Amino acid sequence: MIQAHKHSLLKTYSLAFMAGSLGGLLAAVIEVLLISRFGGTRANFSALLFGIVAYGLLGGAIGKGMYFLLSFLPFHQEKRRDHKLLSGLLLAASCAGILFLVFVFRAFRDYHAEKVSPTQPLGLLTIVVVLVGAVLVFFLIQWLCRRPLSALHAFMVRPVGYFIVLFTALGLGLILQQFYTQETESVHVPFTTSQAQMADKPNVLFIMIDALRADRLGCYGSTNPATPNIDALARDGVLFRQSYSQTNNTKPSTASLLTSRYPTEHQALHKTNVLSDNLTTIAEVFEKGGYYCGGIVTNVNLAPVYNFQQGFHEYTYLPPKFLFGANEAASRLVVYGVLRMIKMRLNKSIWVQHFYRSGETVTGYFEDFLQRSKDKKFFLFLHYMDPHDPYFEHPYNGKGYARVMQEHPPSRLSEPFTRNYAQEVEYTDQWIGRVVANLKSAGLYESTLIVLTSDHGEEFYDHEGWWHGTTLQEEQLRVPLMIKLAGLNNAGVVNDSLVCGIDVTPTILNQVDLPIPPQMRGTVLFDSLGNLVLKSEVHCEADFEGNVAQALRLGSWKYIQTNPDNPRHRPVDQLFNLADDPKEQRNLVESQPEIVRDMKAQLEVRRAELLSTREKGAEKAVDQATQDRLRALGYTQ
16 A cells, blocks of 8 residues: 555656656746747757756756645645646646746846846836736736646656657757757858959058956056067057046947947946947948958957947957757856856856956957958957956966956955956956967068057945945056057057047047048048147946946046945045045045036036937847856946
């Protein structure tokens, strides 16, 4: 009797697992359909294999857990004895429960964390709406199992039918994964332009090093880290000592660099925003001018999903490697993001390839591009990620500090963070040296116009905060800018005028005698005789994770205006005299009310002007992999 009872119990628990895992499989199919836009992005169907395994196991656990709980409810005794009713109930509950969790996660990450606050819980109304949807799914699946799909349901919860369905789904998932898995995300456009009339044109190399503070380079006065290769490049060109990024995080800052438009104008601000087709990028101008245009990037904010490939003949995004055997598409599933987060929290060993591609890898792609394109006139946008967090120890040993692992570190970590950051900068400098050596070996260095800059700085508790994207203080805005002109003209010149990101593209276009689109906002930094143009003001903006700010610098005065409820708790009004207070420690708002009033009025005028020329913002649904990469790099929580 006891043996029979054990057998019956085992059989029922097996049924509960099968029904729950089928619910998980159905949830996986639904999310795969969502991330593939119901076939609009067919490569994402290759997430099916990972989804079936992960959600199937989760669903099976839910099914067994629910059966255990039902055993304590006397009014469910009948359903527990009726295997058909029981399996339908558990299948529906498993699928509805998983979908509820998926959509709650997506609601928080897609909208709430960025537009409201990453530290506040999701609104009750949103949770209720998602819960109501899950309840409807639950009753719909139960109805389908009882009525129109009763025979199919009965077949699937038998062992033979279950394994036929499971192995068929796994086989299909395996085929799709093998067919669609890619090492990179690349865009290629045929190049058919004749360059016969371009013999006198220089090649152009535009290098952007992510999260690089100007004051961490030798050419800007630093002794640690050592940056001999970047310093040498600065000596061969013009060094701008007071260069500002247009904003404090990658997507909007790079959009400003490439379009010469303010963030308010181009509207590529938030996680779901893409670079509008209405904007003209530097690559589009070079493409029309007959150049072969290439881009190599390794920050997800610059991936083709955000439309930064406009104008490029080849544009390659180098994504990180994926954990748990997942591929690109599988990493877009919510379950991957959750598993990755758990691993990051529990496993303190971290490796660069799980966040971005190293300087060595990026340089390898550069060398391939140069080998294929050295006989063409080319424009290349080359992006390095290494100074960005995580700050790894070098040589790589699995040790480092990542924002995703500790959003609000204690102040005592400022020194080790800074030490590792210095190692990252030195590491990047080595690969800049390799790039220069390759150009020299190809006989192209002197004739190539080279620009090196960054998208933003990085904070190491300078104002009791970390990372970037949250203030418009100097540590997050001041970036290097050096321009080595073709023919080594103006080599060794140091310029102290105020310049910013939107000035870079017009200056490059002017140097290669290409037309500057009238909508571009920046100033050409060299006149027709090659003399430097002096500027005495810059205007910067920010809108990230609830921190909305503007900054205006006029001469040595800098005024910052921040929204009152900003999560960083910065003062609404800040005024600094950088000549006397370069680290912005003394807020002069109370002692200089007239200057505040004047600069505030100028900001209002500028803001109104930018709003009048604002492009219509374009948005795109952000898949789970992109969200996960953004979260790993600190762009969302």
